[in-house]
Amino acid sequence: MNFDYSHEQKFLKDEARKFLEERCPVTAVRGVLDDGGKPFDRGLWQAVAGMGWTGAVIPEKWGGTGLGHIELCAIAEELGRALAPIPFASTVYVFAEAILAFGSDAQREALLPGIASGAVIGCLATSEREGALSIEGMAANVVGGRLSGAKVPVTDGDVATHAIVAACDEAGPGLFIVDLAGEGIAREAIATLDPTRSVARITFAGSPCERLGAAGEGAALLSAILDRAAVLFAFEQVGGAGRCLEYAKAYAMERYAFGRVIGSYQAIKHKLADIYVRNELARSSAYYGAWALNSGAAELPEAAAAARIAGTQAYDFAARENLQTHGGMGFTWEADCHLHLRRARQLGLALGGLPLWRERLIRTLESRNAL
Numbered sequence: 012m013n014f015d016y017s018h019e020q021k022f023l024k025d026e027a028r029k030f031l032e033e034r035c036p037v038t039a040v041r042g043v044l045d046d047g048g049k050p051f052d053r054g055l056w057q058a059v060a061g062m063g064w065t066g067a068v069i070p071e072k073w074g075g076t077g078l079g080h081i082e083l084c085a086i087a088e089e090l091g092r093a094l095a096p097i098p099f100a101s102t103v104y105v106f107a108e109a110i111l112a113f114g115s116d117a118q119r120e121a122l123l124p125g126i127a128s129g130a131v132i133g134c135l136a137t138s139e140r141e142g143a144l145s146i147e148g149m150a151a152n153v154v155g156g157r158l159s160g161a162k163v164p165v166t167d168g169d170v171a172t173h174a175i176v177a178a179c180d181e182a183g184p185g186l187f188i189v190d191l192a193g194e195g196i197a198r199e200a201i202a203t204l205d206p207t208r209s210v211a212r213i214t215f216a217g218s219p220c221e222r223l224g225a226a227g228e229g230a231a232l233l234s235a236i237l238d239r240a241a242v243l244f245a246f247e248q249v250g251g252a253g254r255c256l257e258y259a260k261a262y263a264m265e266r267y268a269f270g271r272v273i274g275s276y277q278a279i280k281h282k283l284a285d286i287y288v289r290n291e292l293a294r295s296s297a298y299y300g301a302w303a304l305n306s307g308a309a310e311l312p313e314a315a316a317a318a319r320i321a322g323t324q325a326y327d328f329a330a331r332e333n334l335q336t337h338g339g340m341g342f343t344w345e346a347d348c349h350l351h352l353r354r355a356r357q358l359g360l361a362l363g364g365l366p367l368w369r370e371r372l373i374r375t376l377e378s379r380n381a382l
Contacts, residue, residue: 015298016085024085027064031093034058037347043096043207044350050170050200050209056097060129065103068111073123080305084246084297091250094354096207098132098167100361104243106133109175109186109236113224118188122173134171136162136213137233144363146230151178153187157195157217166361168211169200175223176215177233184229186236187220194218205353208361237362238315242300248322248358249290249297255329255351256286259336266338273336282336286329293318293325313379316372323359323368330355 016024035055043049059065067083069075083103090099107126110118125131139150139162151160158178168174174189191198195216203210224232260283263274273279300318303311334341334348341348359365 016081020081020085023082024089027086027089028092030058030062031089031095035093035095037094037350040094040096040207040350047206051098051167051207052096055095056099057129059095059097059099060127063127065099065107065129066123066127067103069107069123069127073119074127075123076127080242081301084243084301084304087243087246088250088253091247091354091358092254094207094251094254094350098134098170098208100208100240100244100247100358101135101167101171102126102131102133104240105135105236106131106173106175108239108243109135109223109232110188112235112239113186113232114188118221118223122188125172131173132167132171134165134167134174135236136165136168136174137177138162138164143367146177146184146233147179149177149179149184151176151215153178153180153185153220156219156221158187158189158215158220159195159217161212161214163212164201164203164210165213166208166210166357168213169198169209174213175236176220177229178220179229180226182226185226186223186229186232188223189215189218189220203357205357207350207354208357234312238312239304241315241319241362241368242297242304242311244358244362245293245297245300245318245322248326248355249294251351251354251358252286252290252293252322252326252329255326255333256283256290258347258351259283259286259329259333262337279336282332286332289321289325289328293321296321313372313375316368316375319362319368320365320372323365326351326355327359 039052043052063076064086066075067078067086068080071077110122122131137144158176160178172191174191176187176189178187195218197214199212201210201212263279264272266273296318300314303314330352334352337346337348340346
């Protein structure tokens with residue numbers, strides 16, 4: 012079975028790379044990082060929406076381009092390579108996927124056109140404290156269609172227009188859609204390792220909300236949403252890891268030490284080879300996840316967990332080894348190594364850390380083998 016991109020998808024990927032090289036150079040990423048009052052690049056966000064990427068998998072009747080998840084995966088890989096400082100992941104991989112898969116017709120009609128045009132920015136608000144996420148033990152609650160509680164940290168929560176919030180009501184754990192322009196909502200930006208992907212604390216005090224999906228099925232819905240998003244996050248991680256290898260190789264071929272380029276030394280060769288091997292393993296797992304997501308295969312939970320684990324490990328390793336290859340200057344602000352290290356850590360925690368996904372993979376395999 013061939014999991015690689017088709018010729019048309021490779022063309023889309025190449026065009027996405029050309030677009031991002033022009034519109035999202037590293038200076039654009041640094042522009043957000045250096046400007047504390049600029050949570051994301053709004054010009055790039057509008058340009059990306061104009062390219063139709065925010066509506067890649069949204070049907071044309073709701074303003075999207077009607078492409079498939081494989082095409083979205085190709086775009087995600089290039090966004091990861093470019094370190095795009097925009098709320099694309101929260102909006103497209105999480106919020107849009109949730110509305111497409113589990114929203115009512117009215118919810119799709121109300122939200123999907125805005126997502127496709129870039130007017131709607133979404134986020135997922137689940138965590139309330141440190142430690143493992145447990146939707147059954149949420150303090151946030153919904154009474155009479157009004158949500159109360161606090162969520163922290165919420166990726167892109169300070170810039171989002173809408174949120175999907177995990178909370179409990181009389182039916183049990185559930186997911187609820189909240190218009191963040193509504194009443195009773197307070198937001199506070201939080202300092203984080205990667206300022207190019209902002210984080211916030213959101214407090215709800217009797218805020219209007221509407222249920223997503225069936226009553227009492229919040230845990231199952233959240234699990235399904237995370238599986239879908241994990242595959243797309245994995246492609247961003249693969250793209251970022253690939254870029255780290257490019258940086259490390261280029262520096263190793265131009266930096267001289269003791270009269271030779273450092274790339275000629277065995278220790279550096281081993282570093283680059285180790286990055287390459289992990290990147291290829293992550294890419295293989297990501298392709299498997301893309302197939303499962305695009306085809307709606309029953310193997311999606313297993314494939315998503317494998318892609319998430321491999322992608323997180325590969326990007327973090329590549330970012331660290333890229334920095335080490337650059338030596339002393341790799342630790343400086345002027346070098347670009349820290350940009351990828353920041354993003355690798357941010358993406359590695361955005362949907363829950365490695366322990367969570369290792370446990371999900373183990374449970375999935377045990378369940379399958381018990382049949």
